[in-house]
Amino acid sequence: MKLGRRQSGAAARSVSYSSSPLLASKTPPWRSKLLVALVGLGSCLLIGRAVTIQIVNNDFYLEQGEKRYAHELELPASRGRITDRHGALLATSVSVPSVWAIPKDVQATREQIRQLAKLLALPAAELEKKLADPNARFAWLKRQIDEPVWQQVQALGIKGIYQTREYRRKYPEGEAAAHLVGFTDVEDHGQEGIELAFQKDLQGRDGSRMVVKDRLGRVVEAIGDQVDPAHGLDITLAVDAKVQFFAYQRVRDAVAEHKAKAGSVVVLDAQSGEVLALANYPSFNPAERRNLTGAQLRNRALTDTFEPGSTMKPFVVAWALESGRVTPTTPIQTAPGSITITGSTIRDAHPHGVLTVAEVIQKSSNVGTVKLAMQMDRREMWELYSQVGFGQKPQLQFPGAVTGRLRPYKSWRPIEQATMSYGYGLSTSLFQLARAYTVFARDGEVIPASMLQQTAPPTGLRVIKPETARAVREMLRLAAGPGGTAPKAQTIGYSVGGKTGTAHKQEGKAYTTDKYRAWFVGMAPIENPRIIVAVMIDEPNNGVHYGGDVAAPVFSQVVQQTLRMMGVAPDLDVRPQIVTTAVQESF
Amino acid sequence: MTRLNMILVLALLASSLYLVRTAYDSRRLFAELDKAKNEAARLDTESKRLEAEREAQATSLRVERTARERLAMRTATPAVTVYVHDDDVAAGAAK
Numbered sequence: 001m002k003l004g005r006r007q008s009g010a011a012a013r014s015v016s017y018s019s020s021p022l023l024a025s026k027t028p029p030w031r032s033k034l035l036v037a038l039v040g041l042g043s044c045l046l047i048g049r050a051v052t053i054q055i056v057n058n059d060f061y062l063e064q065g066e067k068r069y070a071h072e073l074e075l076p077a078s079r080g081r082i083t084d085r086h087g088a089l090l091a092t093s094v095s096v097p098s099v100w101a102i103p104k105d106v107q108a109t110r111e112q113i114r115q116l117a118k119l120l121a122l123p124a125a126e127l128e129k130k131l132a133d134p135n136a137r138f139a140w141l142k143r144q145i146d147e148p149v150w151q152q153v154q155a156l157g158i159k160g161i162y163q164t165r166e167y168r169r170k171y172p173e174g175e176a177a178a179h180l181v182g183f184t185d186v187e188d189h190g191q192e193g194i195e196l197a198f199q200k201d202l203q204g205r206d207g208s209r210m211v212v213k214d215r216l217g218r219v220v221e222a223i224g225d226q227v228d229p230a231h232g233l234d235i236t237l238a239v240d241a242k243v244q245f246f247a248y249q250r251v252r253d254a255v256a257e258h259k260a261k262a263g264s265v266v267v268l269d270a271q272s273g274e275v276l277a278l279a280n281y282p283s284f285n286p287a288e289r290r291n292l293t294g295a296q297l298r299n300r301a302l303t304d305t306f307e308p309g310s311t312m313k314p315f316v317v318a319w320a321l322e323s324g325r326v327t328p329t330t331p332i333q334t335a336p337g338s339i340t341i342t343g344s345t346i347r348d349a350h351p352h353g354v355l356t357v358a359e360v361i362q363k364s365s366n367v368g369t370v371k372l373a374m375q376m377d378r379r380e381m382w383e384l385y386s387q388v389g390f391g392q393k394p395q396l397q398f399p400g401a402v403t404g405r406l407r408p409y410k411s412w413r414p415i416e417q418a419t420m421s422y423g424y425g426l427s428t429s430l431f432q433l434a435r436a437y438t439v440f441a442r443d444g445e446v447i448p449a450s451m452l453q454q455t456a457p458p459t460g461l462r463v464i465k466p467e468t469a470r471a472v473r474e475m476l477r478l479a480a481g482p483g484g485t486a487p488k489a490q491t492i493g494y495s496v497g498g499k500t501g502t503a504h505k506q507e508g509k510a511y512t513t514d515k516y517r518a519w520f521v522g523m524a525p526i527e528n529p530r531i532i533v534a535v536m537i538d539e540p541n542n543g544v545h546y547g548g549d550v551a552a553p554v555f556s557q558v559v560q561q562t563l564r565m566m567g568v569a570p571d572l573d574v575r576p577q578i579v580t581t582a583v584q585e586s587f
Numbered sequence: 588m589t590r591l592n593m594i595l596v597l598a599l600l601a602s603s604l605y606l607v608r609t610a611y612d613s614r615r616l617f618a619e620l621d622k623a624k625n626e627a628a629r630l631d632t633e634s635k636r637l638e639a640e641r642e643a644q645a646t647s648l649r650v651e652r653t654a655r656e657r658l659a660m661r662t663a664t665p666a667v668t669v670y671v672h673d674d675d676v677a678a679g680a681a682k
Contacts, residue, residue, distance in 0.1 A: 170643065173646060219617070574664075
């Protein structure tokens with residue numbers, strides 16, 4: 001500073017201001033004009049920019065501004081419920097807390113973490129790992145926990161732990177209806193069963209609304225229209241939860257009693273084709289997500305095929321009657337208990353002598369059936385089998401229903417036609433078998449089976465005459481009676497009819513000698529059937545393995561209970577066991 | 588003239604203050620409405636949850652076990668059932 005002043009002092013002494021050559025020189029006029037022009041251009045640019053931002057392209061900043069105060073709130077739609085025919089819940093969604101954290105905000109002592117881990121049923125190490133990353137802004141701790149657990153978590157008072165509401169599926173009937181109802185994944189998408197089949201209807205559409213929030217996070221104003229959530233539709237099944245439960249219980253007990261591998265039951269309403277119950281054992285709890293793997297998920301009644309064996313005989317006999325080749329009393333020579341067709345011999349389990357056609361069914365004679373079948377054209381047999389649904393994909397709104405196997409008749413060799421008459425060389429699921437029996441129960445019409453309640457009586461496909469169907473029902477009644485193959489199918493008060501089946505299991509290319517499959521298909525009451533019940537027990541391993549010993553008792557119990565629950569009056573006389581002598585009330 | 592202007596200024600002032608108040612009220616009421624709606628939604632989910640809970644308490648398994656064990660009930664069979672037909676009822680009523 002001092003130096004500067006000295007210098008300027010020196011200059012003041014030597015320079016004369018009035019005659020400075022700098023002042024004398026004239027500024028050229030273009031300089032001022034250029035400046036004015038530059039400033040003018042600058043303002044024009046600014047105005048232009050302002051116009052583009054404010055008027056022409058105003059959306060960007062409007063949007064940015066809106067983001068500062070407007071919030072979009074999601075209005076979650078709930079998934080539809082699944083109920084049985086009487087309105088009992090089979091699956092419903094409830095809103096439950098899901099716990100998440102902002103790891104960098106979490107401040108907790110070791111003890112608190114330990115308690116949190118215990119509450120959430122997580123290993124403490126895993127929880128610590130989740131909370132360890134100091135930069136993470138979000139981490140799920142545990143999704144879909146119970147309400148009381150969340151309250152306990154809140155009580156721990158750990159900072160940085162929050163909840164969101166999510167819907168969780170509840171299955172009140174649990175494992176009894178698990179294969180039927182199916183389950184959903186954590187995102188609420190159907191994965192199996194009805195949950196998958198009706199995913200589109202059950203799934204709702206989330207709604208949304210735009211709001212303005214104030215400093216305290218309160219909603220103070222709505223912007224625009226609210227998009228209401230579309231809740232999923234409720235599905236009412238034809239299933240009766242009580243019948244379903246009972247059927248499941250019985251098959252579970254039977255599997256345990258016979259040390260079997262698995263078992264299935266199908267109960268159809270013979271008049272409407274509705275599925276009243278469809279149960280398999282082993283089953284699973286659809287609410288426990290970690291169990292949802294493996295063979296227990298298989299809906300065996302629909303997905304497992306097997307050779308229907310003796311249960312096919314009534315169809316062959318029905319066609320023999322229908323085509324006028326025989327009457328129920330026509331005698332057939334089955335001695336000596338074997339028949340040879342193109343070099344292969346077919347045997348009966350026990351040799352019989354001369355049997356009537358009705359007795360062929362009652363005693364389940366292979367030889368008798370083969371003799372009837374060999375009178376038929378192979379095409380006739382094929383048409384009959386496919387009309388009642390063998391080798392056809394079931395028209396059922398349900399995932400995973402298999403087609404079974406029925407080869408085209410042109411490739412049948414005579415021996416194959418013979419074996420197919422008693423149920424070998426083709427395959428079917430238990431469900432297909434039950435449905436095929438509607439042809440006898442419905443007086444010759446085969447009707448489609450349905451998972452949903454039917455409002456109108458179904459239109460059936462006529463396969464045989466009503467008289468023929470009635471004649472076969474009579475034979476089925478004999479088969480399930482004393483002297484037949486399954487007297488254990490009898491119930492108290494209701495007449496029943498049905499056919500047993502027992503087969504060696506096929507493993508690879510050969511039949512095993514020690515593994516069996518036993519089943520029974522029947523209907524009740526036999527005069528005017530209301531239900532068809534099919535039972536299958538896989539690998540019974542406790543001494544007995546015949547369908548009449550293993551599957552028929554299950555059939556009997558299921559029929560008894562189902563008809564009672566449906567309020568069907570017994571058609572057989574029952575010796576009353578009512579012992580109370582109540583005082584007659586007078587009105 | 589001044590007097591009229593004064594009156595107009597006062598009126599304007601009053602009206603503006605009233606506007607501020609109305610705007611405030613409307614926001615407050617809206618917030619309350621929103622809170623009530625949230626409460627309604629919460630109660631709705633709660634009722635659904637309780638309904639599911641009730642259903643879970645009334646599963647066939649539990650009903651049967653309770654009936655058997657606590658109430659000592661047995662399954663009815665046709666042998667211990669009296670079937671009443673509609674015509675019997677009509678005849679009985681006529682008596």
